[in-house]
Amino acid sequence: MKVSIIVPTYQEVENLQPLSEMIQAELNGLDYEILIMDDNSQDGSIEKVAKLSLLHPIRIITRTENRGLSPAVIDGFDEAQGDIVVVMDADLSHPASAIPKMVALLESGESDFVLGSRYVPGGSIDESWTLWRYINSAVATLPALPLTRVKDPMSGFFALRRKDLPSSHKLSPIGYKIALEVMVKGDFQKVTEVPIHFVDRVYGESKLTLGEQIKYLRHLRRLYQYKFKTKAEFFQFALVGSSGFIVDLLVYLVLQMFGLSHTVARAISFWPAATWNWMLNRVMTFNHREKTRKATQWSAFVTSSLLGFSVNYGTYYTLTTYVPFFQEHMIFALIIGVLMGMGFNFTISNLFIFRKLREEVHDESKH
Numbered sequence: 576m577k578v579s580i581i582v583p584t585y586q587e588v589e590n591l592q593p594l595s596e597m598i599q600a601e602l603n604g605l606d607y608e609i610l611i612m613d614d615n616s617q618d619g620s621i622e623k624v625a626k627l628s629l630l631h632p633i634r635i636i637t638r639t640e641n642r643g644l645s646p647a648v649i650d651g652f653d654e655a656q657g658d659i660v661v662v663m664d665a666d667l668s669h670p671a672s673a674i675p676k677m678v679a680l681l682e683s684g685e686s687d688f689v690l691g692s693r694y695v696p697g698g699s700i701d702e703s704w705t706l707w708r709y710i711n712s713a714v715a716t717l718p719a720l721p722l723t724r725v726k727d728p729m730s731g732f733f734a735l736r737r738k739d740l741p742s743s744h745k746l747s748p749i750g751y752k753i754a755l756e757v758m759v760k761g762d763f764q765k766v767t768e769v770p771i772h773f774v775d776r777v778y779g780e781s782k783l784t785l786g787e788q789i790k791y792l793r794h795l796r797r798l799y800q801y802k803f804k805t806k807a808e809f810f811q812f813a814l815v816g817s818s819g820f821i822v823d824l825l826v827y828l829v830l831q832m833f834g835l836s837h838t839v840a841r842a843i844s845f846w847p848a849a850t851w852n853w854m855l856n857r858v859m860t861f862n863h864r865e866k867t868r869k870a871t872q873w874s875a876f877v878t879s880s881l882l883g884f885s886v887n888y889g890t891y892y893t894l895t896t897y898v899p900f901f902q903e904h905m906i907f908a909l910i911i912g913v914l915m916g917m918g919f920n921f922t923i924s925n926l927f928i929f930r931k932l933r934e935e936v937h938d939e940s941k942h
């Protein structure tokens with residue numbers, strides 16, 4: 576067996592025959608199997624595949640647990656017998672005509688991972704795409720670019736050698752972007768994009784919902800975490816800190832509107848801001864860390880923030896008192912103070928307040 580074509584499906588019964596025929600027409604001569612990874616559609620897909628299997632090397636695997644496009648594809652990886660695995664949609668959006676080229680690139684060793692791409696020269700999208708849809712797709716693509724070097728990281732059409740698949744316990748995508756997941760977690764030297772013309776589906780409906788888009792954001796965060804590790808945490812920590820600064824400022828201004836003096840307002844506004852930061856860091860930046868008791872962790876975080884502020888202020892004071900340059904450019908002293916304070920807070924949070932789970936420590940020692 577040479578090529579296993581994995582097709583995740585949910586209610587795609589009308590597409591199964593045209594899909595099989597398209598593949599047959601384009602893969603003439605290649606030894607292949609089609610694996611329909613179906614999430615219990617109950618739309619006659621099973622019967623349809625039984626009929627098709629008289630003419631085509633096709634089988635259906637009905638899944639009843641852990642629904643979703645990506646988990647279905649991952650199960651397909653385990654089912655596949657071929658040396659090469661191809662993943663494509665059922666709805667005829669992905670042209671099977673690209674498969675022989677993908678296979679050739681993998682067999683010759685010219686490539687280790689081949690992606691069907693709409694955004695390389697020769698590639699294109701359906702003429703019916705509205706500007707709105709195009710913008711939507713571009714906005715979703717942007718945050719994925721630092722994770723890979725490809726032009727179309729959103730694509731769901733790809734091929735690789737089965738032996739190069741990352742082990743399935745390493746793969747944990749939430750949502751739709753299985754190609755992105757495999758690219759980031761796999762170890763591929765040569766990634767190639769082959770141009771495709773993306774055709775809109777004729778039968779059935781798209782399953783891409785708002786819920787899936789939110790999952791995509793969570794997936795992105797995980798991948799950033801995986802790829803950039805501490806840098807990703809620091810970035811989020813800084814983002815949270817900036818939002819905390821806005822909370823601080825708002826409370827400070829509102830309290831003064833209620834007649835409090837600016838010094839009292841300043842002393843109070845620290846608390847909601849620090850609490851806000853702690854909460855967001857707990858659920859976002861360090862959400863993969865140990866879930867320590869809230870009261871304990873909150874007090875530790877607030878203490879660290881107070882110390883961090885002393886570092887910030889101390890830096891500012893020292894620089895502007897003893898270094899002539901900063902006496903003339905106080906804004907730079909302020910910026911350095913803020914960075915030092917944040918660096919201090921981040922280090923304490925990272926090492927002591929949001930403690931690593933044992934698995935994470937274990938994972939790191941393996942790298």
Ligand code: GDD
Nearest residue numbers: 583584585612614643644647664665729730731781782783
């Ligand atoms: N098993 C299973 N379970 N399959 C699913 C599920 C699910 O929950 N949801 C969708 N699928 C299958 C569909 O039946 C189809 O074969 C394929 O996954 C893609 O689903 P569509 O609903 O057609 O997605 P799309 O056209 O919006 O998205 C496509 O384009 C994106 C780029 O614009 C897909 O190729 C995406 O992977 C791609 O990122």
Ligand code: MN
Nearest residue numbers: 666668776781
């Ligand atoms: Mn589609």
